[in-house]
Amino acid sequence: MVAGGNATLVLKEAGLKDRGVYRCLVRTSQWEHRAKVVLKVEAPVRGLSLELSRLSGYEEMKCTVRDVFPPPRVAWATEPPTFQDLRPITRMLADRRGLYTADSRLKVLKGQPDLIYICKVGTSYGGPTWTSSLRERAIAGSEGRDLTIPCFAPPYLNGPTLHWNFSNGEDPPAHILTYESRSGRGVSAPAWERHVELDGFRVPFGDGSLRLMDPERDRHQGAYSCVFSTPYNTYTERTDVAIDNPAANRSSSPQTSYWWIVGLVVAVTILALAAMLVYLKLRGNTPKASSRDPEEETELNSVKDLEGGNENSNRFDAGGNDAKLGLS
Known part of the structure; x- marks a missing residue:
């Protein structure tokens, strides 16, 4: 009450419009008091x-x-x-x-x-000062084989709370588990209890890695988010996990091999046809061989040689006769 010396001003539901300088003046018959208050609204x-x-x-x-x-x-x-x-x-x-x-x-x-x-x-x-940190990575695993999704907090976070979430890109993010480092208590979502495991002794030391047990491609492939948080700091590691199906890969491999064989046969056939065409073309450009019998060809050559010899002999004789005639 002012009469009792309390001149406090109370602003209810203060907003940005209430920012400014407030002055208070208290005066009595004996003295006077002035006060100035600068109000900052944040x-x-x-x-x-x-x-x-x-x-x-x-x-x-x-x-x-x-x-x-x-x-x-x-x-x-x-x-x-x-x-x-x-x-x-x-x-x-x-x-x-x-x-x-x-x-x-x-x-x-x-x-x-x-x-x-x-x-x-x-x-x-x-x-x-508020701080938020983010790291992105991608890993791959196989269906039915346990997979460890790494997550390590920075050293400046003391006693953080750990949250794991999952998103498949279609449905809203699903909660996997929460772990309180100070209390040492962890709570998993019922749908994930049989598929995830966390080492609670390592979390206070910054290791929040999650072990994914017996993963299924349709249910567990997607983005996993690990979040370490304190009142003014958060650190997030987001990991895209791809899970393959070895059985499906094996079933598709014979078909793949079959098509490789078909492609190889086609390629060999084309090469053979090309080689045959080249051979036929080269053969067409060579002179035709004589169709006569070899013995007949030898006989004809012998006859030609004899005829040529007689002709030369006749020419020599004729020349000799001419010479003789000239002498007489």
């Missing part, structure tokens, strides 16, 4: 999301924080640090209440697939 960061987006035609990390005042400050980093310049694009949008939504995007660096991308958000009014 909408603190209550959550931070970080995800991989491909909507722009290329891969980029998207960091989003909503309903914040004053405008937040966004910074990016990688683990391990990279020598390449990080050039994020950050947009600030204010709604009709004056609250800001920050949308910051960073292109995924090429040639460095194992990087951890870290988005940090703070405000000019101080307070805690």
